[in-house]
Amino acid sequence: xxIDLSAKIPNNVDLDRDPKLRRALExxxxxxxSWWKEVGPVGFQNADIYLRTAVDxxxxxxxxxxxxxxxxxxxxxxxxxxxxxRTIGFGDVAGQPVWQDVPGxxxxxxxxxxxxxxxxxPASVEQQARLGAIAPSLYDLRNLFQxxxxxxxxxxxxxxLLHKYFGRDGRDEGDELLARRAGSADKPRIxxxxxxxxxxxxxxxxxxxxxxxxxKFQLLSLAESGFxxxxxxxxxxxxxxxxxxxxxxxxxxxxVQRSAEMxxxxxxxxxxxxxxxxxxxxxxxxxxxxxSCLDLFGGEISSNAASYFACGLKGRPHEEKxxxxxxxxHVKQLHLVQDDRxxxxxxxxxxxxxxxxxxxxxxxxxxxxxxxxxxxxxVGVTFELTLPNRRFNRRIGEYAGHHFDPRGHLIxxxxxxxxxxxxxxxxxxxxxxxxxxxxxxxxxxEFASWIAPPLRGIWGQPLxxxxxxxx
Ligand SMILES: [Fe+2]
Ligand SMILES: [Fe+2]
Numbered sequence: 001x002x003i004d005l006s007a008k009i010p011n012n013v014d015l016d017r018d019p020k021l022r023r024a025l026e027x028x029x030x031x032x033x034s035w036w037k038e039v040g041p042v043g044f045q046n047a048d049i050y051l052r053t054a055v056d057x058x059x060x061x062x063x064x065x066x067x068x069x070x071x072x073x074x075x076x077x078x079x080x081x082x083x084x085x086r087t088i089g090f091g092d093v094a095g096q097p098v099w100q101d102v103p104g105x106x107x108x109x110x111x112x113x114x115x116x117x118x119x120x121x122p123a124s125v126e127q128q129a130r131l132g133a134i135a136p137s138l139y140d141l142r143n144l145f146q147x148x149x150x151x152x153x154x155x156x157x158x159x160x161l162l163h164k165y166f167g168r169d170g171r172d173e174g175d176e177l178l179a180r181r182a183g184s185a186d187k188p189r190i191x192x193x194x195x196x197x198x199x200x201x202x203x204x205x206x207x208x209x210x211x212x213x214x215x216k217f218q219l220l221s222l223a224e225s226g227f228x229x230x231x232x233x234x235x236x237x238x239x240x241x242x243x244x245x246x247x248x249x250x251x252x253x254x255x256v257q258r259s260a261e262m263x264x265x266x267x268x269x270x271x272x273x274x275x276x277x278x279x280x281x282x283x284x285x286x287x288x289x290x291x292s293c294l295d296l297f298g299g300e301i302s303s304n305a306a307s308y309f310a311c312g313l314k315g316r317p318h319e320e321k322x323x324x325x326x327x328x329x330h331v332k333q334l335h336l337v338q339d340d341r342x343x344x345x346x347x348x349x350x351x352x353x354x355x356x357x358x359x360x361x362x363x364x365x366x367x368x369x370x371x372x373x374x375x376x377x378x379v380g381v382t383f384e385l386t387l388p389n390r391r392f393n394r395r396i397g398e399y400a401g402h403h404f405d406p407r408g409h410l411i412x413x414x415x416x417x418x419x420x421x422x423x424x425x426x427x428x429x430x431x432x433x434x435x436x437x438x439x440x441x442x443x444x445x446e447f448a449s450w451i452a453p454p455l456r457g458i459w460g461q462p463l464x465x466x467x468x469x470x471x
């Protein structure tokens with residue numbers, strides 16, 4: 001299972017023993033590199049960045065830290081070690097051995113699941129491409145690029161599956177993944193959130209907090225898959241993803257800390273005057289990103305999700321923690337809109353597996369929220385950030401097409417329109433955030449006024465370490 005980093009495509013999947021596959025991936029590699037150069041991080045391509053590179057898939061010492069220029073990053077294909085005698089843990093096929101190959105009857109569905117997951121990886125790199133120019137510190141700049149190169153590697157992980165298991169169709173999908181563009185009108189990325197603009201660093205921290213966290217829950221669900229190569233690929237991606245979530249969660253915490261400090265310091269409680277972001281504006285960004293990311297779990301009632309579950313293609317995050325892995329005779333209570341009123345309905349459990357995943361996600365977000373509120377409290381400011389109700393501002397599922405306030409009450413379109421600018425970021429809010437982020441802070445150990453320094457550096461390095469070296 002060791003990884004040869006000197007190989008043209010670093011991998012632990014015995015690529016050398018499959019020359020046809022290796023040639024196909026080697027033909028895709030230059031297209032990937034041109035995509036990276038064309039729509040990946042703007043600037044900094046010649047800078048030396050203190051990055052970690054995967055060198056193993058074991059629990060201990062799987063990564064190496066060193067200076068790397070981004071285009072020279074060793075993107076590769078790494079699968080977690082196989083488990084002995086693994087069986088499928090859910091659905092109608094529970095207890096059966098996992099599949100090493102794609103069952104013919106599930107080919108289309110599996111391809112769709114893999115392509116949808118894969119599409120988010122390059123999309124996020126495109127969305128974040130312009131942030132380097134306004135980075136708040138070298139530490140943060142390095143973290144941005146670490147996230148970017150690893151999202152690129154996640155694309156490699158998925159393209160490997162497409163090439164190896166889906167023949168011609170898979171190779172075509174691999175090319176399409178480099179052809180779609182985040183935010184494009186003609187060829188957008190598949191999921192709406194991955195076309196949303198990421199214009200400033202508050203967006204970036206919200207993205208790595210909420211969107212990457214959706215990614216974590218999707219990967220956890222796919223890591224349960226009966227299709228073993230997909231499960232093992234997602235297991236290793238989760239190892240890298242943990243850092244992205246750390247960047248988001250601690251990033252918001254650091255922004256919140258500085259906001260609270262400046263709110264306290266200003267006689268009118270105006271954090272912007274002290275060079276920080278107003279807490280009320282942070283709340284609006286949070287409302288926007290949290291609601292957008294809830295859509296990524298799909299509809300509350302989903303026959304697609306039910307069939308993926310039944311067939312063993314996609315489970316629920318940490319399936320082993322659920323009491324029932326078949327879900328043939330339970331129901332789940334959902335709040336649904338009927339005749340302009342919210343009513344509770346009982347829905348067959350398999351149709352609501354998306355909601356099980358969403359429940360876990362919301363719980364995880366609530367834990368982070370409590371931490372941010374402790375930070376505000378410790379500074380001595382009376383303000384509480386909240387997560388909006390799951391029905392607020394949705395574009396997909398049962399609540400799309402209706403309006404709810406952040407507490408989840410059904411309201412009229414007129415009321416929503418009237419309150420829109422109080423609940424969600426306005427052009428003015430965005431301009432005020434951008435006014436604080438007009439240039440990159442590139443002196444080691446310095447941080448922009450709107451963000452507190454982190455508690456510690458990366459990989460034991462000090463805060464004033466030169467995380468990015470310019471040529
Ligand atoms: Fe990813
Ligand atoms: Fe990520």
